Amino acid sequence: MTDEEFIAFLDEFGREPAVWPAHLRDRAAHLLDSSVRARAALKAMRDMESLLALTAPVPLYDTATIAARAVRESQGTRHVLGPVVHKLSFAALGVMALAAGILVGMTPPSGTAIVGSVRMALNGGANDVQ
Numbered sequence: 001m002t003d004e005e006f007i008a009f010l011d012e013f014g015r016e017p018a019v020w021p022a023h024l025r026d027r028a029a030h031l032l033d034s035s036v037r038a039r040a041a042l043k044a045m046r047d048m049e050s051l052l053a054l055t056a057p058v059p060l061y062d063t064a065t066i067a068a069r070a071v072r073e074s075q076g077t078r079h080v081l082g083p084v085v086h087k088l089s090f091a092a093l094g095v096m097a098l099a100a101g102i103l104v105g106m107t108p109p110s111g112t113a114i115v116g117s118v119r120m121a122l123n124g125g126a127n128d129v130q
Contacts, residue, residue, distance in 0.1 A: 001027040003037045014067035015045040 001009070006028060013020050020028060031038045049067075 001031050003031070003035055003041070006031050006035070006038045007041050010041055010045050015042060015049055016064060016067050019067055 001024075009020075009024065009028060013024075017025055017029070028038075032042065052066075
């Protein structure tokens with residue numbers, strides 16, 4: 001088991017060795033004995049879960065209960081397209097901001113020019129504005 005695999009393992013099974021699958025528990029314990037990074041990841045997980053337990057509004061939700069529920073329930077698959085959709089949404093926002101900037105830049109500066117532009121657009125572009 002590598003450090004990266006152990007970190008993913010912690011994300012999936014939590015900090016409590018009692019809820020870790022038996023066939024992976026020994027490999028994780030061996031890695032914890034030899035890897036400073038794995039021990040730091042486990043400590044960070046324990047610290048985070050302790051902080052979450054302190055901020056929980058209902059005392060019935062302790063870290064062991066949350067970890068047990070997370071292990072019991074299916075975590076599902078991680079969506080591969082999530083980062084792509086996230087980047088595309090920012091690209092779409094950028095295009096909309098650019099279009100709005102162009103529109104504002106094309107707007108005539110004076111109030112009478114705006115009124116004239118609107119009248120011209122309503123008249124179908126004809127120059128018979130009175």
